[in-house]
Amino acid sequence: MTALDLPAATGAKTLRIGPHEVDPPVVLAPMAGITNVAFRRLCREYGAGLYVCEMITSRALVERHPKTLEMITFDADERPRSMQLYGVDPVTMGKAVRMIVDEDLADHVDMNFGCPVPKVTRKGGGSALPYKRRLFADIVRAAVEAAEPAGVPVTVKFRIGIDDEHLTYLDAGRLAEENGAAAVALHGRTASQRYSGTADWSAIRTLKEHVTSIPVLGNGDIFSADDALRMVAETGCDGVVVGRGCLGRPWLFRDLQAAFTGQPVPEGPHLGEVSRVLRRHAELLADHMGEEKGLRDLRKHMSQYLRGFPIGSDLRQGFGLVSSLAQLDDLLAQLDPDVPFPVDAEGPRGRQGSAGKVVLPEGWLDDPEDATVPTGAEIDSSGG
Numbered sequence: 001m002t003a004l005d006l007p008a009a010t011g012a013k014t015l016r017i018g019p020h021e022v023d024p025p026v027v028l029a030p031m032a033g034i035t036n037v038a039f040r041r042l043c044r045e046y047g048a049g050l051y052v053c054e055m056i057t058s059r060a061l062v063e064r065h066p067k068t069l070e071m072i073t074f075d076a077d078e079r080p081r082s083m084q085l086y087g088v089d090p091v092t093m094g095k096a097v098r099m100i101v102d103e104d105l106a107d108h109v110d111m112n113f114g115c116p117v118p119k120v121t122r123k124g125g126g127s128a129l130p131y132k133r134r135l136f137a138d139i140v141r142a143a144v145e146a147a148e149p150a151g152v153p154v155t156v157k158f159r160i161g162i163d164d165e166h167l168t169y170l171d172a173g174r175l176a177e178e179n180g181a182a183a184v185a186l187h188g189r190t191a192s193q194r195y196s197g198t199a200d201w202s203a204i205r206t207l208k209e210h211v212t213s214i215p216v217l218g219n220g221d222i223f224s225a226d227d228a229l230r231m232v233a234e235t236g237c238d239g240v241v242v243g244r245g246c247l248g249r250p251w252l253f254r255d256l257q258a259a260f261t262g263q264p265v266p267e268g269p270h271l272g273e274v275s276r277v278l279r280r281h282a283e284l285l286a287d288h289m290g291e292e293k294g295l296r297d298l299r300k301h302m303s304q305y306l307r308g309f310p311i312g313s314d315l316r317q318g319f320g321l322v323s324s325l326a327q328l329d330d331l332l333a334q335l336d337p338d339v340p341f342p343v344d345a346e347g348p349r350g351r352q353g354s355a356g357k358v359v360l361p362e363g364w365l366d367d368p369e370d371a372t373v374p375t376g377a378e379i380d381s382s383g384g
C-alpha cells in the first residue's frame with residue numbers, strides 16, 4: 001500500500017482525543033527509560049502527533065517523589081503535554097489525576113493496563129488488572145471524574161488479555177467507554193506473549209467493531225510507515241501507537257507524517273544523517289540531565305542507531321562506552337557519511353524475548369468481579 005491509498009482504503013479522518021486534534025493520527029507510546037523530554041523533543045522535530053512521557057506511578061506522583069517529578073518534565077512548547085499513569089487503586093489514581101489538574105501538570109492522561117513485566121503482574125498490576133472487571137472500571141471512573149472538570153481527556157491502553165484462555169480486551173474496551181474514557185488503545189498481544197511473536201491486528205479490528213463512540217487506536221508491530229497504513233486499512237482503527245519501532249530511528253515520525261498526508265515516504269537516511277540525529281539526541285540529553293549522565297543514558301540507544309551499518313567492532317564498543325560530547329564527536333568523525341541506510345536495519349526493533357506463563361497473585365483468576373485493590377501492587381515509588 002502507498003500513502004496515496006490511505007484515504008480511499010480507510011476513510012481516515014482526523015483523530016481527536018478530547019479537545020486535542022492529533023494530526024497525523026500517531027501516538028508515541030511511553031517507554032520506560034526512553035521517552036523522556038529529550039527523546040520526545042527529538043521525535044517531535046520530525047513530525048506532529050501525540051508524544052507520551054515515561055510511565056508515572058500514581059502513588060509516586062502523589063507522594064511527590066523527586067525522581068518522579070523530574071520525569072514529568074515537558075518542553076515549554078510541548079502541547080498537548082501527555083502523561084501516562086500506572087495505578088491499581090481508584091483512590092490513589094483519583095488523587096494523582098486531581099494533582100495533575102490542580103497543578104496544571106499535563107493536558108492529557110493515559111492509563112497503563114498493558115505492562116506485562118512479571119514484577120508488575122505478580123502483584124495484579126499492569127496487564128493482569130483488566131481481568132478484575134469491577135476494579136478496572138473503578139480506576140478508570142476515578143481518573144475520569146478527577147479530570148473532567150478541567151476538560152483533561154483520559155485514555156486507556158491495554159492488551160488482548162492475560163493469555164489465550166483469559167481474554168479481557170472487549171470487556172476492557174466496553175468498560176473504558178462506559179466510564180468516560182476519551183479513547184482506548186489496544187496492543188495486539190497477550191501478557192503471556194510479552195513482546196514475542198506477532199501482534200494480532202484482527203483483535204484491533206474486533207475491538208473497533210465493539211467500541212463505537214470513542215476512538216480506538218492500534219498498537220503492535222509498527223516498524224515502518226507502510227505498517228501503519230496497513231494497520232489502519234486492515235482494522236479500521238482511528239490511529240496508531242508506535243513504540244519499539246522508533247528506537248534509534250526517530251525519523252519514523254517524518255515517514256508517518258508523509259504517509260498519512262499522502263506524500264512520498266523518504267528513503268532511509270545515510271549514515272551522515274544518522275550521525276547528526278545521534279549528535280542531536282546527545283545534546284538534548286545533556287541539556288536535560290547534564291553531560292555526563294546524559295551521555296551515559298545515550299549508550300542504550302547506540303545499537304539501534306547503528307544497526308545494520310558496516311561499523312567495526314572496536315568502533316561500536318567505543319560508542320557503547322561514550323561519556324562526553326567531545327568523545328562522541330571523535331567517534332562520529334570516524335564514520336563514512338555516504339553509507340546508505342542498510343536494508344537489514346528494517347523490521348522489528350527493541351526487546352522481543354520469548355513468551356511465558358504470566359505470574360499472577362494466588363487466586364487472581366478466581367473471581368473476575370472482585371474489586372479488591374491488590375495488596376502491595378504499586379511498583380516502587382521511585383517512579384520507575
